[in-house]
Amino acid sequence: MARILVVDDSTTMRQMVSFTLADAGHEVTEAADGAQALAEAKGRKFDLVITDVNMPGMNGLDLVKSLRAIDEFKFTPILVLTTESGADVKAKGREVGATGWIVKPFSPEVLITTLRKVLD
Amino acid sequence: MIQDLLSLCRIYRPKLLLMLLIIAMPWAWAAFWVPWWVNVVCLVTVPIALGILMLHVLPPPEAPRRETDDPTVVPDAQIRKMRKMSSGVHNLLSRWSSHADRSRSHIEEVSSHVDDVIEYSESAVVEIGKRFVSVTRKTRKQVEHALGMLDHTRPDGKRRESRPLPELVTAYEDLAAKVSGSLSKVAETVEALEKRHETVRKDFERVDTLLDQLATHDGQIGVLALNTSVKGQDVVSVSDQIRTLSLESKALTRDIRRTLEQVRGQATTTHSAVRNAVGQAREAAQFASQEGQKLTREMLYNSQEVAETLSQIGAIGNEIQRDINEIIVALQFQDITQQKLQRLKDPMLSDLMTSLRAIFDETRSLSVKLEGSGMVEQGVEKPTKPGPETPGAAGPAGVQGRQKGDEAVEIF
Numbered sequence: 001m002a003r004i005l006v007v008d009d010s011t012t013m014r015q016m017v018s019f020t021l022a023d024a025g026h027e028v029t030e031a032a033d034g035a036q037a038l039a040e041a042k043g044r045k046f047d048l049v050i051t052d053v054n055m056p057g058m059n060g061l062d063l064v065k066s067l068r069a070i071d072e073f074k075f076t077p078i079l080v081l082t083t084e085s086g087a088d089v090k091a092k093g094r095e096v097g098a099t100g101w102i103v104k105p106f107s108p109e110v111l112i113t114t115l116r117k118v119l120d
Numbered sequence: 121m122i123q124d125l126l127s128l129c130r131i132y133r134p135k136l137l138l139m140l141l142i143i144a145m146p147w148a149w150a151a152f153w154v155p156w157w158v159n160v161v162c163l164v165t166v167p168i169a170l171g172i173l174m175l176h177v178l179p180p181p182e183a184p185r186r187e188t189d190d191p192t193v194v195p196d197a198q199i200r201k202m203r204k205m206s207s208g209v210h211n212l213l214s215r216w217s218s219h220a221d222r223s224r225s226h227i228e229e230v231s232s233h234v235d236d237v238i239e240y241s242e243s244a245v246v247e248i249g250k251r252f253v254s255v256t257r258k259t260r261k262q263v264e265h266a267l268g269m270l271d272h273t274r275p276d277g278k279r280r281e282s283r284p285l286p287e288l289v290t291a292y293e294d295l296a297a298k299v300s301g302s303l304s305k306v307a308e309t310v311e312a313l314e315k316r317h318e319t320v321r322k323d324f325e326r327v328d329t330l331l332d333q334l335a336t337h338d339g340q341i342g343v344l345a346l347n348t349s350v351k352g353q354d355v356v357s358v359s360d361q362i363r364t365l366s367l368e369s370k371a372l373t374r375d376i377r378r379t380l381e382q383v384r385g386q387a388t389t390t391h392s393a394v395r396n397a398v399g400q401a402r403e404a405a406q407f408a409s410q411e412g413q414k415l416t417r418e419m420l421y422n423s424q425e426v427a428e429t430l431s432q433i434g435a436i437g438n439e440i441q442r443d444i445n446e447i448i449v450a451l452q453f454q455d456i457t458q459q460k461l462q463r464l465k466d467p468m469l470s471d472l473m474t475s476l477r478a479i480f481d482e483t484r485s486l487s488v489k490l491e492g493s494g495m496v497e498q499g500v501e502k503p504t505k506p507g508p509e510t511p512g513a514a515g516p517a518g519v520q521g522r523q524k525g526d527e528a529v530e531i532f
Contacts, residue, residue: 012455016448054463083456105452108445 002047002119003027007037009055020108034058045072053082061096068097077118123207128174143169212482219475226468233461244454251443258436269429282421295411302404309397316390323383330376337365
């Protein structure tokens, strides 16, 4: 069982991800935007972070950058779950330190498989 | 200004040539005596002079009166104001037209996306509905399988070939009780055998005692014979003693024989009892073995049926999981489309609102000017500002109810 932080401004999407992860036996914490996610990250330690890109305020890529600046999150896997699938934005994601990229809509099996790969 | 000039040109068209000749006459007279550049300057200044003349010097020509015309005379200044106003109205209308065109294209785009969202939502709802129905049916099937397993019936309602587990457990208990009863009888027999063995042991002790007595008699007879030969005892006396000893020995022998007969009887009884006990034990063992094998076969068959049912329930569970996954994907599609519309809607509606606001401001300003010019009657309905009770009334349907502070949709 892993502790996972899920960041997405869409409640529906957050709940779908949480449902899938909780069903697989993981402990999930939700955040609606980058600022809230950073606040959660400062108080607790997570084994994995899953974030959207397009969010109000701080976007997902900025969040990844900010998380990588925290010592506890230097080596924590961070997956980006977004509708964006362009090569340039993916390259930006890799540049700021994202571990993986999943394009929405996601299949629960694919999410769980990717998660296992990343956690192993 | 240029439009005014053009309008005046159209009005003075009949006298335009004459006016041009009058203005150009001095220059025409001197044209052959002045340098070329003076001619150029004159050519440029003549139309300018003509314009100034028409705009500021000459009175506006009176249009031929018609019977329907207002008999009151309209002052020239008012006519000029009207021209300016007309020009303003024209400008406003052209801007309005361009804003309206742009807004129309935005609204069409938003409308197209709204159609997409509605389509996606409808298909998502239909898909989710189908999947829910499927999940419900499959769950009911699982429950039926589970209940069938408990009732020991097949999915078609027929009774299964093997006995149900509770009956098998009861049969095992019965078998165990029977085996236990048989073993109790064997135990009783063994206990009886032990008692008989004790009796036999006592009989053998008695035989030992009797044999000891016989040996003593034998010793006494030897002593008597020695005394007779050595000491010369009376034969009659010795003979009496020997007879006595002989009688006692005979009695002892009889006792020994009787005891041995008893032992033989005990041995025969014991043998029979042992044979019976062994027979009982064998029968019990055979019965237990046969019944046990039968029950074990049934148990095996039963557990196979249970495993089969559980496998079916598991397979249905997997199908349910797939249905739930499809529901998750459908919900995501719907959510993604909705988010796209949200991102598109705000800037476009904001632009539309800004345009409408600008048009409203200009309309109001023009209205005020018209009212001030005295060219419209007092009391004409003015464009009104939407009140706070009708937020977003100028916006397209479906964008009302915005949150306070949202600049994009707050009209005024």
